Amino acid sequence: MAERSVAVVGAGLGGLSAAIRLAHAGYAVDLYDQQAMVGGKAGTKRRHGFRFDTGPSLLTMPAVFRQLFEEVGRRLEEHLELLPLAPICHYFYPDGTVLYSYSDLERFGREISAKTLDDTQALERYLDYGRKIYDNTAELFLWSSLHELSSYLGAFSLKSLLNMGKIDAFRSMDAANRSFFKDPRLVQLFDRYATYNGSSPYKVPATLNIIPYVEYGLGAYAVGGGIYSIPDALGRLADGLGVRVILDMRVEKILHRNGRIRGIRVGGEELGYDVVVSNADVLRTYEDLLEDPEARLARRYRALEPSSSGLVFLWGLKESCPELGVNNIFFSGDYPGEFRELFVERVCPTDPTVYVNITSKVTPGDAPENGENWFVLINAPCNAGQDWEAEVAASRERVLSRVEGALGRRLEGAIVTEEVLSPPEIERNTGSRLGSLYGISSNTSMAAFLRHPNRSRRYRGLYFCGASVHPGGGMPLAILSGKIAADLIRRREGGGE
């Protein structure tokens, strides 16, 4: 059979993962992105001697990345340097407590016993509970398509289905965490994992307590050279496998006739392809690329709550802060209030939890000597036409006052370069609906089932990957979405080797 051609629309992590796997399987793959670099939300910027990541900062589920390299006959270690973190994160509380988290559970347990009302046994019980939920859900909910009958026939999936009652889906993450820990500071620490997919701990089902297990049980890493090293390595891997990577090129339309994909339109030209994989936001795909805004799944998706967005300050500092690590959290004094403002009032929090990631702690070349590259993130609501200029100005003051208060020193004068990424910019740069970081929120127990499938049943030859479709947002899941889409294509479209 002649070599079959695939256009991948979007070189985010999902698109890269699909393109690499399909090229290795013998398809002729063209990968398009409207931006000048691969990576999508996992981008990078250089300013005045500083290098910044513009999106994710912590690598979890290393097995997902390792598998991608191994599937195409490479070793991850030859392309990426994973740096285990100890501590993983420095937590600063409004009462002055500073707590360090470790994936070495003995060490983390000692820290908890020394500084909180809880102890090592509470931590062990909690992570064991998270591991059991992971074991009962990961194969079906993360590694397989939820929308293909074949996924339900494997032994693991059968086990998942039989154990559905054991995945703690009927109380909130916060309620579960309060049942494991007496100390409100630990409840807040573990509640924060709801934000790893842009949701609220007071609404998200406790099933999502697999996330702390993933971080502590399976490992959390920084990456040498910063997170951008990941899409950079994947872009080069794709290129080496024969993928044509075409940047600065917006795909204008996905062409179809009689329910069958025909190709795409780019730069005013119509190009034929046998298969199209959209790594663009799923709603944008229906509305703009297919001109089919009233498709049933587009209407359903539009009605779902998007995940939260983020407000990012990239600060180049001419000083260093030895009391900080690679990852630092300055907790809000009113966590329920923060999520009410994000998801109900849809404003930036008046007392935000502030995240500061400093890659120059482990990659000194990311900042000039004695300086540091601060990636500062607060949770922000999605773009609903708020007055972003006012939101940014007020949030900047709140962030500075919170961090300066915790560290007991002035910082503003040390900032020598600054950039802001607000939800409308994230929306514009990456095409993400309303600037959401992780597709739809997981604030209902049905969310996992409502994510868009990876294969279109309306258009033969159309597949989806990325944070807005199954299995969801965040780096590892985006990579897995590309795997699921590529596996489906190989199974259904034929033509690979």
Ligand SMILES: Cc1cc2nc3c(=O)[nH]c(=O)nc-3n(C[C@H](O)[C@H](O)[C@H](O)COP(=O)(O)OP(=O)(O)OC[C@H]3O[C@@H](n4cnc5c(N)ncnc54)[C@H](O)[C@@H]3O)c2cc1C
């Ligand atoms: C500030 C921030 C912090 C984050 N923190 C974390 C974190 O700590 N950990 C974590 O795991 N995740 C984090 N994430 C989320 C993570 O980055 C994303 O979920 C993941 O990278 C999304 O990958 P994706 O495959 O959906 O592609 P995206 O990154 O959404 O990329 C899609 C690509 O498609 C391109 N595109 C869209 N339409 C077209 C078109 N018509 N033609 C051509 N190209 C098009 C876009 O330009 C973009 O490059 C964060 C994200 C942000 C922004």
